[in-house]
Amino acid sequence: MGLSLLSQPAQALTWNFSYTVFDGGVFTGTYITDGSTPATDTIYNVTDISGTITKGGTTVLISGLGNTVGNNTFKWDGTGIGVSGFGIEFTDTNGGEYNLTGLEPNDPSYVFTDLGIFSSPPAISNGDIVTNNLAPATAVPWETDALPVVGSTVLFGAGLWAKRKFAKPLQK
Numbered sequence: 001m002g003l004s005l006l007s008q009p010a011q012a013l014t015w016n017f018s019y020t021v022f023d024g025g026v027f028t029g030t031y032i033t034d035g036s037t038p039a040t041d042t043i044y045n046v047t048d049i050s051g052t053i054t055k056g057g058t059t060v061l062i063s064g065l066g067n068t069v070g071n072n073t074f075k076w077d078g079t080g081i082g083v084s085g086f087g088i089e090f091t092d093t094n095g096g097e098y099n100l101t102g103l104e105p106n107d108p109s110y111v112f113t114d115l116g117i118f119s120s121p122p123a124i125s126n127g128d129i130v131t132n133n134l135a136p137a138t139a140v141p142w143e144t145d146a147l148p149v150v151g152s153t154v155l156f157g158a159g160l161w162a163k164r165k166f167a168k169p170l171q172k
Contacts (some may be wrong), residue, residue, distance in 0.1 A: 025125020027149035082110035096123030
């Protein structure tokens with residue numbers, strides 16, 4: 001059992017992103033997605049997002065994914081991102097809401113060109129994307145730091161089982 005736990009594939013992929021939009025805003029950070037290895041023409045489900053949005057000396061933190069209109073999925077073409085519909089929806093710590101989407105949000109196919117980040121007030125930046133970079137970082141492996149804890153727990157359980165199994169009944 002212990003060896004099979006060590007050989008499990010990663011349960012998530014981390015992707016580094018960087019987008020510059022027409023109004024000068026810069027979006028940088030990471031997506032966490034399902035999947036174990038990066039592959040082109042694969043649809044990835046975004047499960048978490050973190051990063052920053054900077055414009056004109058002001059920086060806000062990306063606080064998480066939204067779930068109103070975005071389907072929070074993308075395709076990767078080897079260098080950039082393709083999204084469909086309202087694509088990836090996220091929020092910032094100031095309450096701004098953003099959608100990374102194609103310029104035709106009703107298009108169900110995954111498009112790699114004419115992308116934009118559109119926001120609702122009080123967002124600090126939005127507009128057409130002029131630079132788009134998405135690259136896989138590292139697979140998130142099974143946490144090997146937990147092995148001593150798992151081993152100790154198994155040994156403790158085996159010790160309790162053995163104590164009960166071989167204990168002699170008390171005589172009154």
